[in-house]
Amino acid sequence: MFSSPAAPRATRVYGVEKTGSEIKFQVKSRLKVIEGVFENWKAQVVDLDPARLEALQLGVQAQSASIKTGYVLEETLIRSENFFAAEKYPEVSVASKKISSEGAGRFRMEAELTLRGATHPVVIPFALELNGEHEAQLRGEFEFNRKDFGITYNMTLNPIEDLVKVIVTLKVREQGQEAKQAAPNKN
Numbered sequence: 001m002f003s004s005p006a007a008p009r010a011t012r013v014y015g016v017e018k019t020g021s022e023i024k025f026q027v028k029s030r031l032k033v034i035e036g037v038f039e040n041w042k043a044q045v046v047d048l049d050p051a052r053l054e055a056l057q058l059g060v061q062a063q064s065a066s067i068k069t070g071y072v073l074e075e076t077l078i079r080s081e082n083f084f085a086a087e088k089y090p091e092v093s094v095a096s097k098k099i100s101s102e103g104a105g106r107f108r109m110e111a112e113l114t115l116r117g118a119t120h121p122v123v124i125p126f127a128l129e130l131n132g133e134h135e136a137q138l139r140g141e142f143e144f145n146r147k148d149f150g151i152t153y154n155m156t157l158n159p160i161e162d163l164v165k166v167i168v169t170l171k172v173r174e175q176g177q178e179a180k181q182a183a184p185n186k187n
Helices: 050-055 072-079 177-182
Strands: 013-029 033-038 041-046 057-063 091-103 106-115 118-130 135-145 160-174
Touching: 033 072, 041 160, 050 091, 050 118, 057 160, 091 118, 106 135
Parallel strands: none
Antiparallel strands: 013 033, 013 041, 013 160, 041 057, 057 091, 091 106, 106 118, 118 135, 135 160
């Protein structure tokens, strides 16, 4: 899924902490804003080095059937062939391709979104907050047109807008740091 770093060096891999992290979406209809979260997902963050952020690689995979909105009928409709087609396409994914700085902790990620078997480019503006040398939080938002992915279903009395907003918050820690921080100093 990821390309190799340009220069050979030690790769820093980060684990994502589920507490403090979430992947959610919002889409407006005539009557309300429909909001949902993915309960089952995983993410990989590699080479999170503030001095070389262009080397950052991010991948997120969410299980289509794990969407929760708080309303069973909405969840059933979203998982159906009309929207995610979760049985046929069990995964929604985002993979980074290129990162560029926009200054003051703000960045721009060019990525690919795969949904319902179709892949399209997306641009994800995101903020990066460092918490020490080994922890960080990434928060990004982007929109995509659902029709680009074959999601054309609509309701006559409650039409749904074409643009879907996705909000991703990832709290990450460099793998192996928990043990290093907890271990007593033996010097």
